[in-house]
Amino acid sequence: MNSRLQEIRERQKLRRELLAQQLGAESADSIGAVLNSKDEQKEIEETRETCRASFDASAPGAKRKCQGEGEDPEEDVEDQKDEVEQQQAEDSGPYEVVYKDSSTFLKGTQSLNPHNDYCQHFVDTGHRPQNFIRDVGLADRFEEYPKLRELIRLKDELIAATNTPPMYLQADPESFDLRELKCKFDVILLEPPLEEYYRESGIIANEKFWTWDDIMKLEIEEISALRSFVFLWCGSGEGLDLGRMCLRKWGFRRCEDICWIKTNKNNPGKTKTLDPKAVFQRTKEHCLMGIKGTVRRSTDGDFIHANMDIDLIITDEPEIGNIEKPVEIFHIIEHFCLGRRRLHLFGRDSTIRPGWLTVGPTLTNSNFNAEAYSSHFNPPNSHLSGCTEEIERLRPKSPPPKTKADWGGARPGAGAGPRPGAGTGAANATGPVSAATGAGSGAGGAHTGGSPLAREKVPEKTCSC
Structure with missing residues (x-):
């Protein structure tokens, strides 16, 4: 048990080191400083919105010029108007986040984008997406089975x-x-x-x-x-x-x-x-x-x-x-x-x-x-x-093939004609044949032998997989 636990810890350590290398962290212990939780991401977005709103409010006043410097007041007003309109046009557009690498999209980063873009990671680093499939070796494949x-x-x-x-x-x-x-x-x-x-x-x-x-x-x-x-x-x-x-x-x-x-x-x-x-x-x-x-x-x-x-x-x-x-x-x-x-x-x-x-x-x-x-x-x-x-006993098995009797189909001659103790059901009988009375259970056929309710249920065949 101790060796098994030690093996799990070693594999976890290797995974953390690989993740730290991909995220650009200094060590496996500093991954938490690189990753941001959902609350931190929300706080960052709120800070961005606050800064953007304060900038919008202060932009017209900040760009005013003193009229006592010998400049033409009408020209100054026109310049301020053009700058304000340009700033408003830039702020009215959608805010676009620029991603410089694929670390944001990797699994376990808790990023704003929920996708795991291993294809983009391949473009950035050369690591193929199949590199991240776990437990592929013969020794590890059935570790949990x-x-x-x-x-x-x-x-x-x-x-x-x-x-x-x-x-x-x-x-x-x-x-x-x-x-x-x-x-x-x-x-x-x-x-x-x-x-x-x-x-x-x-x-x-x-x-x-x-x-x-x-x-x-x-x-x-x-x-x-x-x-x-x-x-x-x-x-x-x-x-x-x-x-x-x-x-x-x-x-x-x-x-x-x-x-x-x-x-x-x-x-x-x-x-x-x-x-x-x-x-x-x-x-x-x-x-x-x-x-x-x-x-x-x-x-x-x-x-x-x-x-x-x-x-x-x-x-x-x-x-x-x-x-x-x-x-x-x-x-x-x-x-x-x-x-x-x-x-x-x-x-x-x-x-x-x-x-x-x-x-x-x-x-x-x-x-x-x-x-x-x-x-x-x-x-x-x-x-x-x-x-x-x-x-x-351990190997996976396929269920044995079912016969017509198992599926409810009639066997040859079942319900097709009079037999000793048998019914005279129609030739297109579809029900099972009673082992207790030998009576055919064909739909629409007149029953002459034994009780019509006396049918033996055919047990289903099962197998242990």
């Missing part, structure tokens, strides 16, 4: 215990036949070096970049299992449409879009975007998720655990020229899909990890053996990681 935090911990332990040893193969997917892997994969992650990455940064590529025509030629459909998922990083431009075409060609249906929001806390400033077609600065990338086969959240709990993570990744943008993707994408995939056969195409030495087969042209070594890799999934081992009772 103990149930989900415990679930993630249990899932990580199970994944670590069921992962296969890391395997990697130095091969160029353009010339390598993927069928030589001799395996059908549950999850395939593609991270192609797109031309878009190098075009925006203006740096010459140290490896061959791939066009979307080259990516579409990959025979992903030959190495994907009957029910499987593919995750394709497609940038933030034309890849959103061309990536969908790739999924369709491989036999997948797009079902999700994971968005990587890039922050610049460590390097605030404006991104040097060199793409001639860009109007705005791009600070995000997309990872398209495709599904193959029939997989339902409510019935296929042995293969997927839905709603374990969010579809956003918020991390700091890497340096210019670095096209590596955040490691959090691996956690999202492992938490979601229970399949243990995972393939990472276009991987690098830095992305080799347990539970994955990494294939890429820039790898410096290889240890892949098709027979040894397949042996990890032979009986009694399974290609699924399995689940524990505690994980099943």
